[in-house]
Amino acid sequence: MATNTINLSLSPVPSLRLLSPYSPQNAPSLSFYSHFRPPIQLPSISHNTYKYTTATPRSLVIVTAVKTLSDTELVAVPLTAEEFNSKFPSETGVYAVYDKNDELQFVGISRNIGASVFSHLKSVPELCCSVKVGVVDDPDRTALTQAWKSWMEEHIQATGKIPPGNESGNNTWVRQPPKKKKPDLRLTPGHNVQLTVPLEELIDKLVKENKVVAFIKGSRSAPMCGFSQKVIGILESQGVDYESVDVLDEEYNNGLRETLKKYSNWPTFPQIFVNGELVGGCDILSSMYEKGRFKLHDQLELLEFKDQYVIKSVESPDQGFSIDRRDGNIEPLNDEACSGSPSQTSTIYGVAGTIRLLAGKYVLVITSRKEAGTFLGFPVFRVTSMKFLHCNEALKFSNYQEKKDEVYFMNLLKVVEATPGLYYSYETDITLNLQRRCKLAEGWMSKPIWKQADPRFVWNRNLLEELIECKLKLNDSPAVITLLSRRCNRRLGTRMWRRGANLEGDTANFIETEQLLETEGFKSSLLQ
Secondary structure, three states, rough: EEOOOOOOOOOOOOOOOOOOOOOOEEOOOOOOOOOOOOOOOOOOOOOOOOOOOOOOOOOOOOOOOOOOOOOOOOOHHHHHHHHHHHOOOOEEEEOOOOOOOOOEEEEEOOHHHHHHHHHHHHOOOOOOOOEEEEEEEOOOOOHHHHHHHHHHHHHHHOOOOOHHHEEEEOOOOOOOOOOOOOEEEOOOOOOOOOOOOOOOHHHHHHHHHEEEEEEOOOOOOOOOOOOHHHHHHHHHHHHOOOOOEEEOOOOOOOOHHHHHHHHHOOOOEEEEEEEEOOOOOOOHHHHHHHOOOOOOOOOOOEEEEEEEEEEEEOOOOOOOEEOOOOOEEEOOHHHHHHHOOEEEEEEEEEEEEEEOOOEEEEEEEEEEEEEEEEEOOOEEEEEEEEEEEEHHHHHHHOOHHHHHHHHHHHHHHHHHHHHOEEEOOOOOOOOOOOOHHHOOHHHHHHHHHHHOOHHHHOOHHHHHHHHHOOOOOOOOOOOOOEEEEEEOOOOOOOOOOOOOEEEOOOOOOEEEEEEEEOOEEEEEEEEE
């Protein structure tokens, strides 16, 4: 079963990947590309070929012929380069990396085992705690492949599982070649080509057809100013799929700078547009980045006060919301919400939704999880425990029968808390199969994850209704909402005698209702 998770930004929806010994394996490349990266702080280690002499015996982990995985000695990973040189050879062979619980994480091959292990220690120290090493004498492609296969098959037969690092799509242990950067967009065919439509129309079409567009000075691979470079760095560090346009390119974007200033009413560059709307420049994007606006938080802090629950991000404490324990009303986080000392503090991993019973509302939160695998390269988690937060103070004012009914319903909620087999992901929608993803229109994937999801596989869809209704976020921007009704002075009368419309089209007792939203100089209106 798949479940959706609302986590501050009220989004993540899930999908499931089945793990089996027949899954594609993340086999190390046989091109013998070294995984070693020179350390920044720790002292460098020797890369000289390990020479066998009678005066300096080899470590016990070195074997002339590869032993079985179970017979090879497990050696703790040292923290100094000197110990690396004595315990791990600079030779070719196979190695297996274990975590602090002695669970196998990755089986690899390398032309320099010591350098590869040292590189893993730098990149994933929490997963690289001990290592088994087998040196292959006279190594060739066949011998190395056979050694790697024998260790993998032994582990799979013993446990029925592939090491997490060897799972298809797991890029933690094996270096991937750098992705080729997208080319910058060009608004015109060339400087000497006569345009058939105004340049402003081309800009309008461009920003509306693409989810994120950055108008920068220079190209994305070679920005020509510090502000543009910072914007590109933020977008790429967050994995944003964006388009870039060089405003200094007079050959293909002639006249763009001045036209864009008029179009956006923004005097400087860079300029970032999202879903056809101007977000701002470098300062605004930097502020959003510092406040964690781009990140979906996978770890939350639950503070339990006498009159409310507060759920906020561990990394960005200013982001979150409060839940009134009397009626379950959900409000954005403010300074007053966290005043005083909470009676209890705990860590949760998402909000699965809310449900209203006779005496009040209950909020379902995820209290523990376990990574189950990956889907399209993104981690997928299995829910291992959940808990309902009670917001039912009205229960003490209920009569005997109402209390009895509420207890019955609360027992049903305990069944929900213990429901097994719920999976979710923070980074991708696991309710959509790959075929459906490819068939969907490009604009569909730019929608919030809860809108993308296939409702047939979202098991907590009904629980999410209230949280989805809270999706509008104005952050710190003030907004004015006006509701105005205008009563027409034509064709008036009581409903019994005045119905329908006259020959001029005036309907009986017509009232025009307008809902008006005003924020930061923008106005929006809905007429009924």
